[in-house]
Amino acid sequence: MNEATNIKIYKPESSTSREDSVSKNKQNDVGLWGDLSKGEILYWVEKGPSESQHSHGSFTKSRKLFANQDIYCSKGLFYPKRANGEKYCREWLVYSPATGRVYCFVCKLFSNSSTPLSSDGFCDWRNTYLVQSHENSVDRRTASVTYLTRRRGSTIDCQLAEQINNKRQYWKNGLERVVAIIITMAERGLPFRGDKETFGSPHSGNFLGLLELIAKFIPFLATHIKNFGNKGSGVTSYLSKTICDEFIQIMAHKVRDSTLDNLRTSGYFSLSVDSTPDRSHIDQLTVIVRYVSPDDGLPIEHFLTFLEMGSHTGESMAKMVHNYLTNECKIDFSKCRGQSYDNAVNMSGKYKGIQEIILKINKYAMYIPCTGHSLNFVGRAAADCCLDAVNVFGIVQEIYNFFSSSTHRWAVLLSFFKDDSIVPKSLSKTRWEAHSMATSAILDSYDGIISALHQLHIDTTEKGETRNQAINILNKMEEFEFMVMLYLWSYLLDEFHKTSQSLQDPQISLDVCRKSYASLSDFVKGSRDMFDHFEEKAKENLPDVDYKKSSYRRRHINNDEDDALENLGPRDKFRIKTFIPVMDALESSLAQRASIYNDAAKNFSFLTKLEATEEEIREGVSALCQTYPEDVDMNLVGEVKHFHQYVRHSQAHGSAEHDSLTHQDLYRVIFTDRVQTAFPNVEAILRLFLCMMVANCSGERSFSQLKRIKNEFRTTMTQDKLCSLSLMCIESDKLRSLSFDDVISDVALAKARKKVF
Structure with a gap:
């Protein structure tokens, strides 16, 4: 017999389907047992009757109709009274939720008696004195002695x-x-x-x-x-x-079941999916869920699996994800309250995207575009608004390509660098924060790069092509417009980078996202008046260089705007045609994206206004009732007023200001003080709000692990093993916390x- 056969009854079990993994006679329901083998008898001797007693109820399956009256099994059957009035426990008596009958545990193991308690089960609730008779019977006492003897080990086969x-x-x-x-x-x-x-x-x-x-x-x-x-x-x-x-399969299933158990306990959840091809050219769809942890009251995001994609249409992906969550994971999909994806058409499309298909399945699963991808689109829209903005990043990438394509050039570059200098960085099409690091690197090491380019140009031993490329890049870097734009983008992208990092936090809430976009918008508006500052910084690097004069011949087209610009100097032309359009593009794109998060969060804003009037609370609750009629009713008004009073009193001696409390802070008050029963509806609404997914960064992180696990040397890995190893790697914290x-x-x-x- 091989090893797989040896442990086949111990294959990983889901939390909802024990029949797939546990032998019939090892279930904790006596009514489902068949003939017991010696090994199974030994198993239950070690486990004892407490594993299968079910004396706590519910006894709904035990309903019997006697003389037009429903009679059920009761807890009193398991806790009778002695002659002196004292209660005791019939440990040997067990109830079967499947059959609605009671059985004698020891007789099922060691008696051949044909009495109902020993065989098919007892359900004559009018004549419960028969249970007392069985308790005093010789068969039951003999079986009990045998059971107790086997428990002590004093057997023939000890x-x-x-x-x-x-x-x-x-x-x-x-x-x-x-x-x-x-x-x-x-x-x-x-x-x-x-x-x-x-x-x-x-x-x-x-x-x-x-x-x-x-x-x-x-x-x-x-x-x-x-x-x-x-x-x-x-x-x-x-x-x-x-x-x-x-x-690997057993442990991965246990990790996943732990996540699903917590998700079911939490109730509300949101969803995010994303796809990428693996090393075998198979598209893998990552599935991420977010919910409020019942352990610490914090929102948490967990990876569930990779699904092998057969089609890229939104409808196909939506059905695949929905079937996985409902059929395999046994999740109540009606509790889904949010979804977040990137801006791909098959994901976020208004008509055939996965978000629209999911909304048809569950109209309360509000779609929120990924905050990280939205911020990328804002930056890219500004960078593409005019040629000078595009040229800046083209030169930055050209510098990196020129030096990184040759080890000799890289060595020349490093020879002019200080120990703490930052080497040139490459741009990225998907990670906008790479633009921040690339521009900062050029500014930090500007003098060293200029010196290296000059050295490569004057070195007669270098190839002519290398010398020509070096002088071309050098001339571009010494243009005054390039230096002004470099300082502008470095200043702006530094704040974009910080905001992007904060938006990638798995615990970030929709309210914090809204505030981050609002603060970034204010920052951009304040930067409109800083043109002189960027110009002064550029003059520090290029004191003898000025704006280029227009040298191209104008086309004879009647255009009043062009005629007006033609009369301006090079500085004003650059400010009007380059600087202002960049700032306008940033402001408009930020405002457009920020409005999405404002609209999604505004219905919950009244919860954090501790000084809100009853009318404001009533308006907020009314708006929530229209959006979530199955989760909210107008009775929430009085509960919110009471909750605000409770928070004001609880924070009276603390350092926190009332106006600075977030939805997460309010939920922490409920969770820490254990007042869920006092404010059940407020707790549910806060939990619903905090579970909303606002970014698919966790999905992007799962792709990083996918590349490690299914690399070029492991392309023949099966899908089941890939999912198991990915789950154990990505959810390593949970893997470490579980006992096997x-x-x-x-x-x-x-x-x-x-x-x-």
Whole structure:
């Protein structure tokens, strides 16, 4: 029997489908048991009746109609009274939620009696005295003695039981080390297999290599590898690639189920998806969910899986994601209250994009464009508004390309740099913050770059093409307009970069996003009057250089605007035709994007106004009722007034100002003070607001791990293994926090019971 067969009953189980992973007779519902084997009897002797008692209810399945009256099983059946009036617990009596009947636990294990409590179950709730009769019966007492004896180990096969326990501990010790290695490798995205999967081979993978390394310091593992390593199929060692893959799948499912359990507890959630091709040229669709953690009350984003895409249409992706969340994850999709994607047409399209399809499925899943991508579009719109703005970044990229394409040129460049100088950086089409680093690098090392270009130009040993490129770039860098624009973009992009970094925080809320855009808009407006400042900074670098005069011949076209500009000097032309259009483009684009987040957040703004009047609260609640009629009603008005009073009193002696409290601060008050029952509706609305996804940065981060896990050397990896390893790597914090002792114990016990007679 191979290893996969040895542990087939312990394959990863979802939180909703135990039939797929646990044997029928190991379910905690006695009514579903069939004939028990010796191993299964031993299993339940160790577990005891508490695992399957269900005496807490509910007993809805036990309904019986007697004389036109419904009678149910009751808790009193499990807690009868003695003759002296004292209550005691019938530990041996268990209830089956599936059949609605009660059973005798010990008789199910050790009695051949045909009484209902020992076989098909008891449900005659009018004659519960029969349960008392069974309690005093010889069959029940005999079965109880047998059960208690087996629990103590004083059995005929006690030596066998002791051997099984020793063997179980042996296998458990080995599996604990296997699991520890899998966790260490998975969270780092390391490959497991090598060219030759045998112990002692220098071409074996990291998994076997780490086992051999640990075995040098742990005699137990060294002996185990010596006895079981390289034995081939048919000999169970729990060291092979088969058991490794089995445990990867088991552990990944446990990580995912932990996330899903917390999501169901939280209730509201939002969704983000994004796609990218992997090394096998397969489009992978990442699925990210956001909800308020029931553990600490903070919004949190979690990766769930990669889905292999067959089509790029919005409808196809929406159906794929919806089917995964509802059918595989068993999530109530009606609780989805937000979605956020990048600005691709198939994602954010108003008619056929995934956001529109999702809205048709759930009209309350509000779409919010990704804040990071929106900020990129703002910058790109400004950079493309005029030729001078485009030329600045073209020159910046040209500088990087010129030096980075030759190790000799790079060495010449570094020879003119100080120790703390920043080398030129490349621009990026997708990451606008790269523009900030690139422009800052040119300003920081401007003198060194100029000197290096001059040296390459005058060096007669250099190729003519190199000398020509050097002087061309040098002439462009010494233009006054370039220097003014370089200072302008460096100043603006530095703030854009800081804002972009803050918007990438997984815990950022819609309200903070709105404020970030508003503050950035104010910053841009304040920069309109700084043209003289940028000009002065440029003169510090180029004191002997001035604006270029127009040298091109004008076309004879009747244009009053061009005629007016023609009469202006070079400085005014540059300010009017370049500086002002850039600032106008930034302002208009920011205002357009900011309005989206303002509109999404305005319905919740009254919650943070602790001094709001009743009329303001009523208007805010009314607007929320129209947007979320299934989540809000007008009874929220009085609760919000009470909550504002509570927060004012709770903050009276604190350092926080009332006006500076955010939605997250308000939810922290409820969560920390444990006043959810006092303000249930306020808590729910704040939780709904905080769960809204405002960026798909977590999806972009998952692509970084995808490139590590499925690299050019691991292109044959199956989709299931890719998803499992990605989940364990991306959610490494959760992987570390979970305990896998139950899985290890069950697998070890399964192996220990396989005795040969």
